Amino acid sequence: MTAVISVPEELNEKTFEAVIEQVGAQPADAALLVDARHTTFGTPFAITSLLCLAQSRSVKPAFAIPETHSTATYWARAGFFHFAEDLFELHGKPPSLRSRTDSDVWLPITSIARSEDVHSVVERIQDRAEAILENELKADPRMIGRFAMTLSESCQNIVEHAGRGGWVMVQSYTWRPLGRRVVQIAVADAGVGFRESLAPTHARRFGDRWSDGRALEEAVVKGQSRFTDPGRGQGFAGIKRFLSQWEGKIAVRSGTARIAIVPTWDSDVPLREGLSSFPGAQVLIVIPGRNA
Amino acid sequence: MPMTPTDMVHIDVGAILQSALRGTRSDLVTRATGRTVRDRIEERMASGQRGAVAVIDFSRVGLLDFSCADEIVATLMRRCCAGMSSEHYLLFDGITDAHLDAIEHVLQHHRLALVVRFTDLGGHRLVGMVDESERVVWEAVARGQRVTATEVAAETGLSEEDAVIHLLALHRRRLVMRDGPVFRAPLGAIA
Numbered sequence: 127m128t129a130v131i132s133v134p135e136e137l138n139e140k141t142f143e144a145v146i147e148q149v150g151a152q153p154a155d156a157a158l159l160v161d162a163r164h165t166t167f168g169t170p171f172a173i174t175s176l177l178c179l180a181q182s183r184s185v186k187p188a189f190a191i192p193e194t195h196s197t198a199t200y201w202a203r204a205g206f207f208h209f210a211e212d213l214f215e216l217h218g219k220p221p222s223l224r225s226r227t228d229s230d231v232w233l234p235i236t237s238i239a240r241s242e243d244v245h246s247v248v249e250r251i252q253d254r255a256e257a258i259l260e261n262e263l264k265a266d267p268r269m270i271g272r273f274a275m276t277l278s279e280s281c282q283n284i285v286e287h288a289g290r291g292g293w294v295m296v297q298s299y300t301w302r303p304l305g306r307r308v309v310q311i312a313v314a315d316a317g318v319g320f321r322e323s324l325a326p327t328h329a330r331r332f333g334d335r336w337s338d339g340r341a342l343e344e345a346v347v348k349g350q351s352r353f354t355d356p357g358r359g360q361g362f363a364g365i366k367r368f369l370s371q372w373e374g375k376i377a378v379r380s381g382t383a384r385i386a387i388v389p390t391w392d393s394d395v396p397l398r399e400g401l402s403s404f405p406g407a408q409v410l411i412v413i414p415g416r417n418a
Numbered sequence: 419m420p421m422t423p424t425d426m427v428h429i430d431v432g433a434i435l436q437s438a439l440r441g442t443r444s445d446l447v448t449r450a451t452g453r454t455v456r457d458r459i460e461e462r463m464a465s466g467q468r469g470a471v472a473v474i475d476f477s478r479v480g481l482l483d484f485s486c487a488d489e490i491v492a493t494l495m496r497r498c499c500a501g502m503s504s505e506h507y508l509l510f511d512g513i514t515d516a517h518l519d520a521i522e523h524v525l526q527h528h529r530l531a532l533v534v535r536f537t538d539l540g541g542h543r544l545v546g547m548v549d550e551s552e553r554v555v556w557e558a559v560a561r562g563q564r565v566t567a568t569e570v571a572a573e574t575g576l577s578e579e580d581a582v583i584h585l586l587a588l589h590r591r592r593l594v595m596r597d598g599p600v601f602r603a604p605l606g607a608i609a
Contacts, residue, residue, distance in 0.1 A: 241450035245439070248447050248481060271481055271516040278447040278483040286449065357488035357524065364484035364523050 128188070133162040137172040139377065139410055143401065149179060150402035158187035160214065165192045170295035170312035171410045173206050174235060177293055178316040180213035182405040189214035195221065204295060205234035232258065232296040232309070239291035244281045247294060248274050262298060262307055263415030265372075272368045273309075273413070279361035280313040280409050287352065288317025288406060304391055307415040316406040320345050320380040324352045338381030339399040346378050346385050365411070372413050380407040389414075425470040427462060431490075432478025434458045445481040452489025459494065468505050469595065471604040477512025477537055487520035492528045498592045499530070507592050507604035509542075510534040521545065531593060533604055542605050544593065551576070552593075555584040559594050560603040567599065 131148045134141040145160075152158065160176065162168075168176075180187055189210060192198045199221045201207060207220035232254050236247055252274050259265040259273060277296065284292040292315025301308040320341040321329075328344055329336040344350040346366075351358035366387060369376055377386035377394065384398045391414065435443060438454045446452065463472045474494070476482070491510065498506050513521070513534045525531060525546030535542050544556050558573045559565055565573075571581040585601050588594040594601045 241448040242439075244448045245443055245445065245451070248445050248483075249443070252445075252481070268515065268519075272519060274445075274481050275447075275483045275520065278481070279485065282448055282485060357492055357528065360484045360488055360524060360527055363527070364520070367523065 128157040128159050131158055131160045131187075133160060133165045133176075135164055135166055137162075137165050137168040137176075139169065139171045139379075142172045142175055145176075145179070146404045147402045150404075155184050157185050158183065159190065159217070160187055161190045163190045163193045163218075166194050166197050168197070168201065168206075170204070170235075170297045170310050171314070171408060173201060173204060174293045174295050174312045174314040175404075175408050177206070177209050177213060177235070178314050178404070178406055178408065180210070181290075182316040187214055189216055191216060191218035191220060193218075199223070203234065204231050204297070205236070209235060209237065209293065232298060233294065235293050235295045237291055238281045238284045238294055238313070238315075241282075241285055244278055244285060247281055248278050251277055251296060258298065259309075263309065263413070265416065269372070272371075276365050276368055276411065277311060279365055280311060280411065282361060283313065283407065283409065284315045284317070287320075287323040288315040289323075290315065290317045292317065292406065301412070301414065304414060309413045309415075311409075311411040311413075313409040313411075314406070315408075319406055320378075324350065327352050327354060337383065337399065339383035339385070339397055342378055342380055342383050342385040343397070346376070346387070369411070369413070374411060374413040376412075377410045378407060379404065379410075381405075425467040427466040427470055427472045428475060429459050429462045429472055430475050430478065431455065431459070432476070435479065444479060445483075446479050446486040446490070447481060447483040449485040449489050452486035455486070456490045456493055459490065460497075463506055466506065469507070471507045471509055471595075473509045473511050475511045476514075476517055479512075479517065482517045482520045484520050484523055487517075488524045488527075491521050491532065492524040492530060495525075495530050495532055495592070496528060499590070507595055508532065509604050512537050518545065531591060533593060535605075542603065548593075551580070552584055552588060555581060556588055556593060556603065559585070559588075559601050560605060562602075564600050564602045566601070570601070 129152045134144055202221050202223050233251050255270050255273055259270055281294050294313045296311050298307055298309045321338045324341045332340055346362050349359040349363040373389045375389050375392055382401045382403050386394045386396055388394045434455050510532050514537050529547045531544050531546030531548045534545050554574050555570055558570045567578055567581045567585055571578040589596045594603055
């Protein structure tokens with residue numbers, strides 16, 4: 127019997143938890159139909175996480191595509207169906223595109239598995255970032271390099287730690303609670319996750335207290351790495367440094383926990399534990415534009 | 419004993435990057451790339467004599483991320499300080515403000531300092547973790563080219579004993595070169 131997973135109308139990092147809870151209630155080998163017919167909006171974090179969901183299942187799930195044409199078209203422009211075609215049995219026909227360009231999609235969903243993929247992403251984003259960062263977000267020109275570095279370090283998390291490929295997407299949109307344009311970077315994988323990645327070098331110190339939440343604190347807050355090399359772990363430290371300059375936000379979900387460095391404009395919870403389990407790690411970075 | 423002429427090895431990091439990735443990439447990103455590029459830099463450095471100045475030229479490098487800054491800049495400097503690559507000195511050339519973001523971050527992490535020459539400003543500078551007295555002494559050495567502790571003390575107003583302490587500390591950190599009582603900065607030019 128196929129279990130139907132209802133995708134919320136507005137799919138973002140908060141509402142995606144409802145999807146995870148529904149999937150978590152099913153056996154690992156259950157047949158799933160991920161029903162996004164009534165979904166009208168999806169953030170980069172949420173739609174890259176949908177790909178992780180499919181990647182993590184032993185039985186290829188079915189996926190009912192959004193019925194709203196503009197939503198399906200946007201997901202197509204974002205590159206979702208390009209990967210979803212392999213990972214899901216699609217129910218419904220994705221819209222064919224005359225043009226793959228979308229001014230809000232800075233970087234469509236892009237597969238990251240090797241160091242070379244990170245090079246390509248960094249090169250592509252710099253081409254687009256210059257004009258948009260300056261014109262749309264009123265950003266300092268120095269931000270362009272820092273933005274590309276943030277993206278590079280986020281993607282490397284997959285190459286170095288996930289143990290399997292993942293995806294990255296970058297998009298700008300108006301963040302309603304803030305009333306400002308923001309850029310969102312989403313980097314998602316269905317790999318081993320932080321707890322398992324850090325366990326060989328860190329778990330012993332914590333004994334029974336070693337958990338997804340503890341692993342996220344070690345990596346994201348304390349800059350610890352699974353490697354013993356003293357230079358490791360600087361990626362997150364560098365990202366946080368830049369984000370603090372921009373009043374940006376980072377949140378990382380891994381396993382059953384989620385950690386966030388919360389700027390003053392946001393009301394997110396710094397650490398949540400005991401969530402439904404979801405494989406790998408999903409990173410969300412939000413950079414708000416300056417007021418004009 | 420007279421100081422021998424400096425052996426200088428010029429290392430074009432941009433050229434190494436392109437050759438390593440068999441393409442036209444100019445951004446130094448990812449730890450894997452950093453490791454590959456550093457290995458090749460160290461091969462080139464090994465061809466220099468003991469006491470050589472390796473001019474690590476970043477002028478054809480676009481973006482430098484934290485991982486590459488750590489893998490290349492910090493690791494080379496750490497190994498130089500530890501004497502793992504014999505007695506070598508490093509001058510990081512063609513550095514821009516964009517590179518400096520990542521470089522300063524990793525230097526702070528490892529408590530290191532470097533001698534750099536900026537593309538825009540032209541001059542040499544110490545960046546990273548140095549205290550004010552060390553900086554004053556280093557600048558006196560850089561200005562004087564070949565100086566003794568007595569000369570540094572006279573120029574900086576420090577006691578000769580303090581000048582010696584700072585000069586030896588800078589030498590241990592491979593920020594000045596030493597030949598007996600004479601010190602000079604690794605500026606990449608033959609004095």
